[in-house]
Amino acid sequence: MEWIDSLRKLLKEDQVTMNPTELERHSRDESYHAPHLPDVVVFPENREEVSRILRFANDREIPVTPFGLGSSLEGHVIPYKGGISVDFQRMNKILEVRPQDMLVRVQPGVTRSQLNRELKKYGLFFSVDPGADATLGGMAATNASGTTAVRYGVMRDQVRDLEVVLSDGRIIRTGGRAAKSSSGYHLTGLFVGSEGTLGLFTELTLRVFGIPEAIMAARAVFPTVKQAVNAAVSIISSGIPVARLELVDALSMKYLNEHSETRYPAAPTLFLEFHGNEAGLKRDVVFAEELAQGEECQGFQFETDTKARAKLWEARHHLAYAFIHRSPGKRLMVTDVCVPMSELAGAVEHARHALNQEGMEGGILGHIGDGNYHVLMMIDPTDPRDVEKAEKINASIVEYALGRGGTCTGEHGVGVGKIRYLRREHKEAVDVMMSIKQALDPKGILNPGKKLPPR
Numbered sequence: 001m002e003w004i005d006s007l008r009k010l011l012k013e014d015q016v017t018m019n020p021t022e023l024e025r026h027s028r029d030e031s032y033h034a035p036h037l038p039d040v041v042v043f044p045e046n047r048e049e050v051s052r053i054l055r056f057a058n059d060r061e062i063p064v065t066p067f068g069l070g071s072s073l074e075g076h077v078i079p080y081k082g083g084i085s086v087d088f089q090r091m092n093k094i095l096e097v098r099p100q101d102m103l104v105r106v107q108p109g110v111t112r113s114q115l116n117r118e119l120k121k122y123g124l125f126f127s128v129d130p131g132a133d134a135t136l137g138g139m140a141a142t143n144a145s146g147t148t149a150v151r152y153g154v155m156r157d158q159v160r161d162l163e164v165v166l167s168d169g170r171i172i173r174t175g176g177r178a179a180k181s182s183s184g185y186h187l188t189g190l191f192v193g194s195e196g197t198l199g200l201f202t203e204l205t206l207r208v209f210g211i212p213e214a215i216m217a218a219r220a221v222f223p224t225v226k227q228a229v230n231a232a233v234s235i236i237s238s239g240i241p242v243a244r245l246e247l248v249d250a251l252s253m254k255y256l257n258e259h260s261e262t263r264y265p266a267a268p269t270l271f272l273e274f275h276g277n278e279a280g281l282k283r284d285v286v287f288a289e290e291l292a293q294g295e296e297c298q299g300f301q302f303e304t305d306t307k308a309r310a311k312l313w314e315a316r317h318h319l320a321y322a323f324i325h326r327s328p329g330k331r332l333m334v335t336d337v338c339v340p341m342s343e344l345a346g347a348v349e350h351a352r353h354a355l356n357q358e359g360m361e362g363g364i365l366g367h368i369g370d371g372n373y374h375v376l377m378m379i380d381p382t383d384p385r386d387v388e389k390a391e392k393i394n395a396s397i398v399e400y401a402l403g404r405g406g407t408c409t410g411e412h413g414v415g416v417g418k419i420r421y422l423r424r425e426h427k428e429a430v431d432v433m434m435s436i437k438q439a440l441d442p443k444g445i446l447n448p449g450k451k452l453p454p455r
């Protein structure tokens with residue numbers, strides 16, 4: 001293609017590739033959504049190059065899809081209209097740690113574990129922890145969260161400032177370093193979660209936290225999922241400042257044990273973690289355990305030493321891979337609703353019922369401390385019956401959540417997989433979202449076909 005030769009002139013030779021392996025790697029995410037190749041992949045090294053790429057693409061109306069690690073789950077990075085896949089892996093520098101401000105400034109290709117390795121030297125940590133070792137640019141673009149959101153918040157709560165390259169190549173900053181601001185519109189909040197459809201992030205300023213003085217992790221096993229959920233709801237509504245509160249059902253515990261070589265009981269389980277000082281933490285744990293016992297939990301199994309605690313959370317983080325690795329040839333379909341806490345027990349019961357009704361195997365797990373849970377199913381994307389069944393289950397779970405004040409996606413985002421539910425969830429507000437998209441990307445080059453329904 002003629003335009004690719006012109007694009008090559010904007011960058012160094014090794015920054016532009018049409019290598020088939022690279023095109024393939026940028027044609028898919030971790031989900032069941034059908035892949036599609038980009039025409040070309042580029043690896044910018046600084047903001048000026050990103051700006052040049054966008055100006056070029058905008059002039060010629062060439063689609064641009066930003067790419068972090070490609071771990072998203074709703075087809076976000078799949079370039080369905082071809083064009084340029086912009087991979088941020090070479091923009092992976094931690095630019096500045098500001099311990100007194102509890103802030104860090106990073107390039108978008110830095111991964112969450114890379115950042116935490118660096119922050120540990122300062123006694124600090126970055127809280128958001130999705131199951132994949134995702135990039136911070138990708139995490140900001142999906143408004144990711146994870147096991148600690150119940151205490152520290154989601155990605156949107158951590159981003160203080162973004163440097164964004166707009167579709168026409170202009171470079172803007174959306175915030176600052178101040179802890180509060182009432183100035184202007186909240187552009188940072190708008191760009192976080194925009195899934196590469198409004199601009200490309202070239203720098204992020206993020207909040208970080210001090211590593212707590214004391215940490216305790218525990219497992220609590222229950223006779224039924226419903227009792228585990230009820231216990232979680234009681235713990236949250238009693239105001240105990242739990243730092244992590246995760247549900248894993250019996251099937252998922254079985255697969256988790258197989259994958260992580262653990263010997264935890266294969267029964268509905270809550271994984272909990274408490275952060276604080278020794279004295280306060282002991283009180284919190286005793287109270288939480290009492291509440292759990294009210295739901296026939298046999299007591300907390302504490303993981304006291306650092307190694308056992310790390311093992312427990314590693315096993316939890318690798319749970320989706322436990323499903324993926326035992327089903328070669330199949331792809332992951334994962335639901336992602338979030339409901340108000342008062343609706344959680346009913347929602348999880350309904351999800352199990354939906355699986356049973358379709359005769360589909362699936363694990364139920366989630367960050368239930370904030371009402372967000374997932375059903376994990378492994379499907380053969382080439383088998384229309386498999387896809388149909390999984391989509392029916394997903395639709396039923398989303399419908400249930402929307403009918404009770406919930407959302408179709410708690411943390412994974414819309415991509416292409418959730419577009420069909422946007423009108424139902426946001427009604428006329430979708431038109432306002434479309435106006436914003438039109439204002440910021442009038443030629444529709446940024447990640448086209450994602451996040452919003454077609455005009």
Ligand SMILES: Cc1cc2nc3c(=O)[nH]c(=O)nc-3n(C[C@H](O)[C@H](O)[C@H](O)COP(=O)(O)OP(=O)(O)OC[C@H]3O[C@@H](n4cnc5c(N)ncnc54)[C@H](O)[C@@H]3O)c2cc1C
Nearest residue numbers: 068069070071072130131134135137138139141145196201
């Ligand atoms: C096993 C597993 C477990 C997971 N667990 C969780 C979880 O607990 N919580 C959770 O929230 N998610 C989870 N996810 C989903 C995924 O990890 C997150 O969505 C993550 O935020 C994606 O980051 P990434 O770097 O892989 O981004 P990508 O997948 O590469 O991109 C995601 C989106 O961000 C855009 N983007 C990427 N970089 C930029 C940039 N610099 N500027 C603008 N837009 C950009 C892309 O175009 C795309 O729309 C999980 C995924 C897997 C495979």
